[in-house]
Amino acid sequence: MTTPTAFASVSALVRRETSMIYDEGKEYLVEARLAPLAAAKGLRLEEYVARLAFDAVERQKVIDALTINETSFFRDHTPYQAFTDAMLPPLLDARAHTRRLRIWSAACSSGQEAYSIAMLLDQHLPAGWDYEIVATDISTQMLERVRNGRFSQVEVNRGLPATSLVRYFTREGREWEISERLRSHITVRHLNLAAPYVGLGTFDVIWLRNVLIYFDAETKADIMRRMLPMLALDGFLLLGSSETTLDMPADLATAWRRETIGRVQAHRRAGAPTGGTLPTSTPLARTGA
Ligand SMILES: C[S@@+](CC[C@H](N)C(=O)[O-])C[C@H]1O[C@@H](n2cnc3c(N)ncnc32)[C@H](O)[C@@H]1O
Structure with missing residues (x-):
């Protein structure tokens, strides 16, 4: 589970780097999308979030993971x-x-x-x-x-x-x-x-x-x-x-x-x-x- 501090830190990062708003209530989404990234580094979620402060490569991965990319050909026609x-x-x-x-x-x-x-x-x-x-x-x-x-x-x-x-x-x-x-x-x-x-x-x-x-x-x-x-x-x-x-x-x-x-x-x-x-x-x- 994400701690409130870890969630606030991710939310602030996303806001600073993309301007996207990740309000309270989106904890489940942050957790679901960041858990695989943390696991790939062999870290617990909170440890992974702490690492983001000094790891630009992982920060970009987090941005990639948290953008909503829904689209389709000729969307809305x-x-x-x-x-x-x-x-x-x-x-x-x-x-x-x-x-x-x-x-x-x-x-x-x-x-x-x-x-x-x-x-x-x-x-x-x-x-x-x-x-x-x-x-x-x-x-x-x-x-x-x-x-x-x-x-x-x-x-x-x-x-x-x-x-x-x-x-x-x-x-x-x-x-x-x-x-x-x-x-x-x-x-x-x-x-x-x-x-x-x-x-x-x-x-x-x-x-x-x-x-x-x-x-x-x-x-x-x-x-x-x-x-x-x-x-x-x-x-x-x-x-x-x-x-x-x-x-x-x-x-x-x-x-x-x-x-x-x-x-x-x-x-x-x-x-x-x-x-x-x-x-x-x-x-x-x-x-x-
Ligand atoms: C829902 S998709 C829309 C795709 C397409 N325009 C469409 O209507 O089908 C939103 C896209 O906005 C991008 N995005 C989010 N924040 C952004 C930002 N600050 N600057 C540029 N692109 C951003 C996301 O990465 C995502 O690919």
Whole structure:
């Protein structure tokens, strides 16, 4: 059993290094995930936790073990539909001179999001266009999985159309490996969303899905503030279906504008163009957010 002191110490470590909140009540989870790491070192849990103060390698293992990496190909479906139907057409017009798109899968987990986007771009970009998808996460284990581009039968059974499996994957033993053609467009980088974003450039679409839920309100606001210069003025930012900016401070309410695309709420910079194929647009400030 974790002692309250050991739990508090792990909770503080995770908060300091990832900004994720591990409140009281999650002791069982910490214990279940750290017990194998402690056992591998031949230590009791409390001894292992004490060791973390001076062992950076084990600290990264703890971060990897405590991140929630739930994901799937084409997760929630509707954002991908909105991406191809409503975001790509104006971006293709606006980028006709460079014929290049840059997408950020921020908090990419094992890469299903980044590879789903790559499949769509492979199918929808006109000939002669190029694209880069930057896939970032705080978990080094997950980033290794993105680089490997290998997925289990269970993973490809969840959300991936059979035609895409045939088109983009080859069977390697018990796993499915994504084609080099798609993999060559993915840049993998270790990045803590709660720390400065350096040398990433700007993006046409940012997928920031299902990660803000793990942070407190202040960290969420800070991340949304720092996302502004990362997004092209006419770009789109997507959050997870259960995530909202309704509780954001006033400066963000004017800096971001929510735009409804079918059943999806995209976020756009306040100065972004409106109209085109995008049905409705609501300034955050006017909704009282
Ligand atoms: C639930 S997954 C979401 C994956 C994908 N975006 C999706 O919607 O399917 C959350 C991811 O956020 C990552 N994460 C948690 N804290 C982070 C931080 N501070 N910086 C970057 N990534 C973080 C976790 O490692 C995990 O892979």
